[in-house]
Amino acid sequence: MLNHISFKPTEEYHLNDISLRFDPGKMYTILGRTLSGKTTLLKTIAGLQTPDSGSINFEDTDFLSIPVWKRNVAMVYQQFINYPHLNVRDNVAFPLKQRKMDENLIEKEVQEAMEKVGLIGFESRKIQELSGGQQQRVALARSLAKKAKILLLDEPLVNLDYKLREGLREEFKKLFNVSDESNSILIYASTDPLEAMQLNGDIIVIDEGKILQTGTAKDVFENPATAKVAEITNDPAMNINKCLIQDNSLIMNDSVQIQISDELKSVPNGKYLVGIRATDIYLDNQGFAFDVEISEISGSETFLHLRNSNLKCVATIEEVKTYNTNEVVKINFDKSKIYLFEESGELRHSPYQQ
């Protein structure tokens, strides 16, 4: 339970009045861009950083008065941090030895943790002899073996290659379901919206040290509280553009004007921000002409960065195709999936609103 935590080491807030509640046995994903304050938040919970103001309560104790080494938290970093002078087994056993646990019990816990992360057979290897993915498994095993009340994962997969990342993420989901029984709190920081959605825990959206929204993955995806949240929680970021609603048409610029759907007709005329996901833009011969600025192929899709005078947007095309720069494509927008935000950024209309 975090109450009004603030941390401002320089001119800028790293954490700005953060209040959060974490329930035991649940998993949370902190989603935010690089330097949004995710790591600072995790370090504050771990005790590596002392906030300027605010308090943290955990199990009826004032957490801030307890030094790091007595807090019973575990943390996995995005860099593969292990103890290079110890072999794999001793790395995993380190926190348990530190607690002066019985040797037999340590052996049992270590075996269990190594089995969970699939490191059996690597016990006597040196850390330097392992691949990046294996090193991160060691770090993970160490944090699992500890059976900490709070498990903090700071972008643990970001430095791994694509295939490994996908594989480990699947395993993570299984691991976390298992560790649910231990009633520990699991906090996972990520920059990747897709990852956050896949992990399917509660999502906390953070930007510039401020919490923008908290809620289930589905809720945050369907009803982003602000245009900023919509940008952060979508990859590619949701297209946000200024628009004018006038007499049942949505005007983005002189040439791009669409008739609005019935749902939007209740919205009074005026200036708004329109939000459209890249996946809700499709090729249409009767559509609006846009110039291709950049085209990039991503897996089985193609991202098109498009421009129509001052209007810019990114569209996801469900096929692999090469487009030339400045090639003209005709596109249209899925009217039933349009979001509207107030000029100040608050959500005005979501297609998923009841």
Add this chain to the structure above:
Amino acid sequence: MPKLYTFLKYFFVVIWACFVIAPFLWAISTSFKDFNSVTGGATYIPWLQFEPTLDGWSVLFKPGSQGGINIIGPYFNSIFVTLTASLISIVLGTLAAYALSRYTFKAGIVKNNDITFFFISQRIMPPVVLSIPFFIFLSSLGLLDSLAGLILVYIVLLMPIAVWIMVDFFNRVPREIDETALIDGCNPFQAFFKVVLPNSVPGMLVAGLFCIIFGWIDFFFAFILTFTKVQLLPVKIVALNSSITPWWSLSAAALVSVAPLIIVAFIVERYLSKGNLSGALK
């Protein structure tokens, strides 16, 4: 093109090797000569060009009463002073460097980097500048002409090297390793001794090597701060110089004095090139 490159590479390596090895070969050959062989023109190959003798070497181990200089005493003095001062410098320097690398100090405008620079600034001053303060300092402590006094002075001279190297080393060790140790239940002292220190051996070895080299080759302070009771090897060797320069004994003494450094360098190099230590922390 690659062939030419390979050729040039080896060409220069060979030239450089000759450049480095030549003085040693010259010293080895000279150490087995006598007065006539040295003054009778340039000769290099024993038995063919000159008759080798052990005179140059025997002088080093004969007592003064028999016309020798007996370097054994000064030799062990030098080893003792250098090793003790280096060891203390490494221990203190490592602790200081860790603090400078991990904690923020601030006293007015003086910050971490200024403190680090203060340490190294001790080495910027010419030794002559330091000699008088050191002399007065040791004399008021009653430590002139003693091993303890020399060790004290050498610590002042060597610790900056250790601090400088170790600060750089610790700055390259990710902070997250310390943090992980704290999270895993170590207090800051345990984190240092159980995790950081075992992973700092390569840095300490390099710092140690530099301390030993700089301590071992010092002549100036050993010369100024000792008189008769305690003598170090470099001073003793220079004392060989009388009206006639005995090149043969000088060469032998030079070889004897370089030997420990070569041995230490070999040991450290072996240790470092084991790979698991030098590559432990990326």
